[in-house]
Amino acid sequence: MLNRRNVLGFAGSALASAALPAFAAATALPDKVLLYARARGEPQGTRGMTWYTGTFWGKRSLDAAVALFKVNGFSFNRMEMQSDGGLVQDMIEVGFWCDPTTHQPVDKWINPMNGLSCTPKHYKTPQTVHFDATGHARRPPQAPEGMQYDAWITDPVESGDVVWIGENIVVKSITKPDSSAELTENRVPINTLTSLVTYTLRRKDIDMPASTFLPCTMNFQSLSTWYQWMRMGQELGQTMFQLTGRKVQSLQEVPPALLRLIDERHPGWLKDPGI
Numbered sequence: 001m002l003n004r005r006n007v008l009g010f011a012g013s014a015l016a017s018a019a020l021p022a023f024a025a026a027t028a029l030p031d032k033v034l035l036y037a038r039a040r041g042e043p044q045g046t047r048g049m050t051w052y053t054g055t056f057w058g059k060r061s062l063d064a065a066v067a068l069f070k071v072n073g074f075s076f077n078r079m080e081m082q083s084d085g086g087l088v089q090d091m092i093e094v095g096f097w098c099d100p101t102t103h104q105p106v107d108k109w110i111n112p113m114n115g116l117s118c119t120p121k122h123y124k125t126p127q128t129v130h131f132d133a134t135g136h137a138r139r140p141p142q143a144p145e146g147m148q149y150d151a152w153i154t155d156p157v158e159s160g161d162v163v164w165i166g167e168n169i170v171v172k173s174i175t176k177p178d179s180s181a182e183l184t185e186n187r188v189p190i191n192t193l194t195s196l197v198t199y200t201l202r203r204k205d206i207d208m209p210a211s212t213f214l215p216c217t218m219n220f221q222s223l224s225t226w227y228q229w230m231r232m233g234q235e236l237g238q239t240m241f242q243l244t245g246r247k248v249q250s251l252q253e254v255p256p257a258l259l260r261l262i263d264e265r266h267p268g269w270l271k272d273p274g275i
C-alpha cells in the first residue's frame with residue numbers, strides 16, 4: 001500500500017487554515033515516490049522519453065567558470081512501482097559535447113584552460129536505481145569498495161498550480177591506478193559528483209489519472225571533478241552541467257537536428273534502446 005500525505009484541515013479549522021503559508025497544499029499530493037515516477041517517466045511499464053540541452057562549464061578552484069560546450073542529449077526510461085511502495089528506475093541516455101556556436105559534436109578539442117589537445121568522450125550510459133518506499137536509493141551493487149553514495153527523491157514543493165519534485169545524487173570515490181597511458185597521467189585520484197535535478201509539474205495535470213501522460217519539464221545542475229579526457233592533471237577544480245529539458249510523448253517533439261545526430265552516431269538505437 002502506498003503512503004499518502006495527510007489532508008490538511010477539518011471542519012471548524014478555517015482560521016487555522018488561513019494562517020498557513022501560501023505554499024501549503026490544500027489537498028494531498030500523491031506519495032512522493034509515485035509522483036517522481038510519474039514526473040520522470042510514462043505510466044507504469046511504458047517507456048518514457050526526455051530530451052535536454054544546455055551548457056557544460058569548467059572552473060579551476062580559484063578562477064571564474066568558463067563555458068566549454070553546448071550539451072545535447074536524449075534519454076529513455078522505464079519506471080516500475082513495486083508492491084512495497086518502492087520504485088525501480090531503468091534509464092539509458094546519449095549525449096554529445098557540441099560546439100557552442102554550430103551545435104555540432106566536437107571530436108577533437110583544445111582545452112582552453114591548459115592548451116592541451118583532448119578527445120571528448122560523447123556518452124551513452126545506462127543506469128538502474130532502486131528507490132525504497134521513503135524515496136532513498138539502494139547502493140548500486142557494482143559500486144567499488146569505499147565509494148560514498150547517497151541518492152534520494154526530494155519532498156515535493158507546491159506553489160499555486162506549480163509543483164516541484166527532484167532527485168539528488170552525491171558520490172565520492174577514489175580512482176585506482178591503471179596501466180593505460182591515459183589513466184596513468186598525473187591526476188587527482190578523487191572523483192566527486194553532486195547531481196541535482198528538479199522536475200516542474202502542474203497541479204491540474206497531477207490530478208489526472210495516473211494512467212495518463214504527465215507533462216513535465218526538467219532543470220539539472222551538477223558539480224563534479226574533471227573528466228579524465230580533459231587532461232587537467234593535478235589542477236583542482238570542478239565541472240558543471242546547466243541543463244533544461246522536457247519529457248515527450250513522441251520523437252516528433254524532439255529537435256530534428258538531435259535525432260539526426262543520434263541516428264548518425266548510434267544507428268538503430270532510437271528504435272531499440274535496450275530498455
